[in-house]
Amino acid sequence: MQYRKFGKCDFEISSLGFGCMRLPILNGKSGDIDEPQAIGLIRHAIDRGVNYVDTAYPYHDYQSEVLVGKALKDGYREKVKLATKMPVWLVKEYSDFDKYLNEQLKKLDVEYIDMYLLHALDKNRIDELEKIGIYKFLDEALKDGRIKYAGFSFHDDVNTFKRIVDAYNWSFCQIQYNFMDENYQAGKEGLEYAASKGLAVVIMEPLKGGKLAKNPPNEVQAIYNTAVNKKSPANWALSWVWNHPEVTLLLSGMNSMEQVDENIDTASKALPNSFITEEVEVMDKVKAKYKELLKIGCTACEYCLPCPAGVNxxxxxxxxxxxxxxxxxxxxxxxxxxxxxxxxxxxxxxxxxxxxxxxxxxxxxxxxxxxxxxxxxx
Ligand SMILES: NC(=O)c1ccc[n+]([C@@H]2O[C@H](COP(=O)([O-])OP(=O)(O)OC[C@H]3O[C@@H](n4cnc5c(N)ncnc54)[C@H](OP(=O)(O)O)[C@@H]3O)[C@@H](O)[C@H]2O)c1
Ligand code: SF4
Ligand code: SF4
Incomplete structure (x- = not known):
């Protein structure tokens, strides 16, 4: 496993973290997690060097935190940094901050949470949270030891991202980043900005939720096939993210032993700035080919909005x-x-x-x- 320094903090984290939003389930029901299999996957990843586990209040119909708590029994809790996220959309008044954090500690059955994130911030949510006193709450929770590090996950434009980065003494942030979303939401500009301010940057959706790993169109696979260093599409996409020195770790939501093992093997080799020229060229061609497959040439400029009928x-x-x-x-x-x-x-x-x-x-x-x-x- 490869480890990278966690922003300005004095410890290192595995470059691959376990995302607990896509665990194996039973009967096609998100809340019906296949417990033995999911616990086996998480522990296997930890045994192979993964030391960051990410969950959130609503994942798997509110059951992911409970499952993660069980997976971290038997000595596994001490081997990882545990990350979870406050469901900020449910917070209506100051006392709700404590209510949800305390409930999460109970669900996880732990004394403290290492990495506590405000979940899915955007411009409206941060404004509302600031009015209710979010920074005072984070200061208090850090002081009384219920959380060790404060961060946020993010889904909005890059200017809002920068404003949030500058608003508090965060230890880390979590953004969506993959080779097709290089300029989407916080994007590369946000990644570099946060890293320059000393924040650790955690990447989510590095495979675009799996889309970049499975069934690549024939035209895309043909480009991968031309590479001298052969890799699977998942390996290409993850290595592209790890090639960025500003990335601290990426989370993958793995749901089989094969995925866990493949991604750990990739993580051990994908160092920052390690792509050779030929690999950069392959990825440039793959990106261009995906873009050629666009049916509608919408650039998401949003000049057409707002639509009076509300259509996005x-x-x-x-x-x-x-x-x-x-x-x-x-x-x-x-x-x-x-x-x-x-x-x-x-x-x-x-x-x-x-x-x-x-x-x-x-x-x-x-x-x-x-x-x-x-x-x-x-
Ligand atoms: N804070 C937020 O707002 C937010 C939002 C999204 C995600 N997250 C967190 O970030 C984590 C990572 O995001 P993500 O789960 O979307 O990550 P991802 O890596 O983009 O997608 C995970 C999916 O990719 C597929 N996959 C993984 N490894 C593979 C491999 N080696 N070969 C083939 N397919 C592979 C699996 O798809 P199949 O299931 O189809 O096999 C898996 O479910 C989440 O689990 C969650 O913890 C947070
Ligand atoms: S104006 Fe609307 S439809 Fe046209 S490119 Fe911009 S976002 Fe797309
Ligand atoms: S109602 Fe239809 S035509 Fe009118 S602005 Fe909205 S999307 Fe465009």
Whole structure:
């Protein structure tokens, strides 16, 4: 295993962390975790040198923290830094901070949490939390020892990210980063900014939730096949992330022994700045090829927003593109029908035409939204 210094803190962390959001389940139910298998995977990873385990209050229908608590019995707790996240969207008043942290300590059955994150911050949430007194709460929880290090995970634009980085004495942050999302949300600019301020940077979704590891389109696989140093698509994608010296560790949500072993083997070899020129070129070609597979040339500039009917136009287009780029119709349909607010879906378009006047790409947004709904609607 390779270890990297955790920002300005005086310890090192394995470059691969175990993400507990995609554990093996039974009967297709997220909350029905296959306990023996999940515990076996987490302990096997720790036995092979992983020393960071990441969970959160809502994962697996609120059961992930309980499972992680069980996995860390029998001497495993002392071998890892345990990370979990406060469900900040449930916090309405100051006393809720204590309520959720204390409940999480109970669910995990631990005395303290090493890495405590505010979960999924964006510009609206940080404003609300600041009004309620979030920094006072973090100071107190650090002082009384219930948490050892404070951080946040993030989903919004890079300017909001920088503002949050500068607002508190964080030890770390967690951002989405992979070779297709280099300039998305915090992105490379945010990664470099946080690292320059001494924060450890934890990466989530390094395989885009698995999309970059499975069924690459034939055209993409053909590019991988040209490389002298052969690697699996998962190995390419993870090594690309680890090649960045600003990355402290990445989390992968592994759900089989093969995935755990493969990712640990990759982690032991993928040092910062270790890509040779040929590997950089392969990744550049792979990125370009994925982009060629885009069906709708939406650049997510958001000039078309707000839509008076509430349609999130770029999000709908991005999901539609994923069907063709990542061979993932089922995943895109699932997100469209279950995760997007019905008002934001393509089907809410009332065809007023306002967005088309604003779109610098001159997209026929109304017609395209109809295609999106025909493809992704139930
Ligand atoms: N704070 C937040 O807002 C937030 C958001 C997202 C994630 N996270 C955290 O970050 C962690 C990592 O994100 P993620 O789970 O999306 O990571 P990821 O590595 O992008 O995706 C994990 C998925 O990739 C596939 N995979 C992993 N290793 C593989 C391999 N060697 N070969 C083939 N496929 C492989 C598996 O897919 P299959 O299941 O299809 O096999 C696995 O479920 C999460 O588990 C969670 O702890 C936090
Ligand atoms: S045409 Fe549809 S998507 Fe565009 S602004 Fe009007 S309602 Fe919104
Ligand atoms: S204005 Fe056009 S390119 Fe920009 S987000 Fe909207 S649809 Fe996409």
């Amino acid at each position: 136009i770029p999000h709908n287009f991005s999901l539609y593109n994923e069907v063709y780029m990542y061979n993932d119709l089922a995943g895109a349909k699932g997100t469209y029908n279950h995760w997007i607010d019905p008002k934001s879906r393509a089907s809410s378009c009332v065809e007023c035409g306002k967005c088309e006047k604003a779109c610098p790409q001159h997209l026929s947004i109304r017609a395209l939204l109809k295609d999106v709904h025909t493809t992704l609607g139930q």
